Amino acid sequence: MGFSFHERVIGAAVEAGYLSEDRPLAAFVDPAGLSRTIRALNNAFPAHFEHMFAAKANTMSRALMLVKDAGLGCEVASPGELEQALRTGFAPEKVVFDEPAKTLPVLRKVLQLGVGLNIDNFQEFARVESLLKETRSTSCIGFRINPQVGAGTIDAMSTATPSSKFGVALEDEGNRQALVDCYTNNRWLTSLHIHVGSQGCSLDLLAAGIRKVTDLAEDINASIGKQQVEVIDIGGGLPVNFESDEITPTFAEYADTLREQAPELFSGKYLVKTEFGRSIYAKNGFIAARIEYTKSSGGRRIAISHAGAQVATRTVFMPDHWKIRLSVYDSSGRARAGNEVSQDVSGPLCFAGDMIGTDRVLPLIEPGDYVVLHDTGAYYFSNPFYYNALPAPAVYGAEILDDESVNFSLWRRHQNVDDMLAVLG
Ligand SMILES: Cc1ncc(COP(=O)(O)O)c(C=O)c1O
Numbered sequence: 001m002g003f004s005f006h007e008r009v010i011g012a013a014v015e016a017g018y019l020s021e022d023r024p025l026a027a028f029v030d031p032a033g034l035s036r037t038i039r040a041l042n043n044a045f046p047a048h049f050e051h052m053f054a055a056k057a058n059t060m061s062r063a064l065m066l067v068k069d070a071g072l073g074c075e076v077a078s079p080g081e082l083e084q085a086l087r088t089g090f091a092p093e094k095v096v097f098d099e100p101a102k103t104l105p106v107l108r109k110v111l112q113l114g115v116g117l118n119i120d121n122f123q124e125f126a127r128v129e130s131l132l133k134e135t136r137s138t139s140c141i142g143f144r145i146n147p148q149v150g151a152g153t154i155d156a157m158s159t160a161t162p163s164s165k166f167g168v169a170l171e172d173e174g175n176r177q178a179l180v181d182c183y184t185n186n187r188w189l190t191s192l193h194i195h196v197g198s199q200g201c202s203l204d205l206l207a208a209g210i211r212k213v214t215d216l217a218e219d220i221n222a223s224i225g226k227q228q229v230e231v232i233d234i235g236g237g238l239p240v241n242f243e244s245d246e247i248t249p250t251f252a253e254y255a256d257t258l259r260e261q262a263p264e265l266f267s268g269k270y271l272v273k274t275e276f277g278r279s280i281y282a283k284n285g286f287i288a289a290r291i292e293y294t295k296s297s298g299g300r301r302i303a304i305s306h307a308g309a310q311v312a313t314r315t316v317f318m319p320d321h322w323k324i325r326l327s328v329y330d331s332s333g334r335a336r337a338g339n340e341v342s343q344d345v346s347g348p349l350c351f352a353g354d355m356i357g358t359d360r361v362l363p364l365i366e367p368g369d370y371v372v373l374h375d376t377g378a379y380y381f382s383n384p385f386y387y388n389a390l391p392a393p394a395v396y397g398a399e400i401l402d403d404e405s406v407n408f409s410l411w412r413r414h415q416n417v418d419d420m421l422a423v424l425g
Helices: 005-016 031-044 061-069 079-088 104-113 122-134 175-185 203-224 251-261 278-284 313-317 417-424
Strands: 025-029 049-054 073-076 095-097 116-119 141-146 189-193 231-233 271-274 285-297 300-305 326-329 340-346 355-363 370-373 394-400 406-412
Touching: 005 025, 005 285, 005 326, 005 370, 005 394, 005 406, 031 061, 031 251, 031 278, 031 394, 049 278, 061 073, 061 079, 061 406, 073 079, 079 095, 079 104, 104 116, 104 122, 116 122, 116 189, 122 175, 141 175, 141 203, 175 203, 189 203, 203 231, 203 251, 278 285, 313 355, 326 355
Parallel strands: 025 394, 049 073, 049 271, 073 095, 095 116, 116 141, 141 189, 189 231, 231 271, 300 340
Antiparallel strands: 025 285, 285 300, 285 370, 326 370, 340 355, 394 406
């Protein structure tokens, strides 16, 4: 039987010294897997859908470069993400800016550059309106709408609850008419934006929110008497399956749901933008962490690894919502088999909750083994957390060549102590 992708990569990384006693933690991205994911995305939706990768999911420049080269645009939600997207070479019109707390200087810059703009609220609208009196702009501009269709299974990721902090609450008294009036009086408002939530939202919930925004677009256009709203940005939020390698739901299933519930999006009447993040990168990256010690405490077996909240922040702080698969490899990269027992796997940070898995039935873990944190290509190693002054790990692109060897490319170098202390100030 052949070796798995993880076995090949860990084995080759150990040989190359990318995983070692000195480098007990590293992350790997699978560019070939990413290409397959983007192909599936493009095949699922018609050509008038423009996919803008949500940079927050993986803001590393090499990550953005690959999605840019594959023809995607970029959704950004802070001045830092905007700068990273522009430096990566995205054309301004292929970028859309979504920050909730946009300052006046940032709004001015976005408008001057011609970056797309999703307005969060009526106060921000007033700023944009006055800036457009002094600045000519080619930006595609519209409001973000909160359709208030309710929460998914993770409250902190649900952005379409009745009182969510994002966008204009569509059902609140007076807001629908106020939106119609804004569009009627301002011909530069040509788009509408919605993002129902991230992970934990069913396809039907996502579609229900999008249905309401599509209806709003139709109403605005009918009230104006011509098609002024030309763009509908439906956000991201396609959930990722963290329980196995199976990709479910697929982009094609989501497209089918939308085709049924919001057919106008498929008529070609609107340019439709999407903002997928997690579904693009999660399954195309993983973290490998060395096991330093194993012990037993109060009858509980614990393996102490080098991956904790610094790279798996959500998993550590909200383990019920962000459980990830763990698997174990020996020090040469071969998958461990047999003798499965319940074990806890901890991180290296100095607080009791720094656990990446509890009560996991895994082959008995030994010191010097590596544990793999699966499906962590989005929102994990790309967003490190500096508790206990632990450095961000190196990140490598890993490609299996025809002769079965692994070609590594350095995406981000290991943060040395000086780099890390400079970040801490
Ligand atoms: C406005 C917006 N668009 C897109 C996304 C990406 O969502 P996901 O990674 O779940 O696809 C987010 C995530 O928080 C978001 O806030």
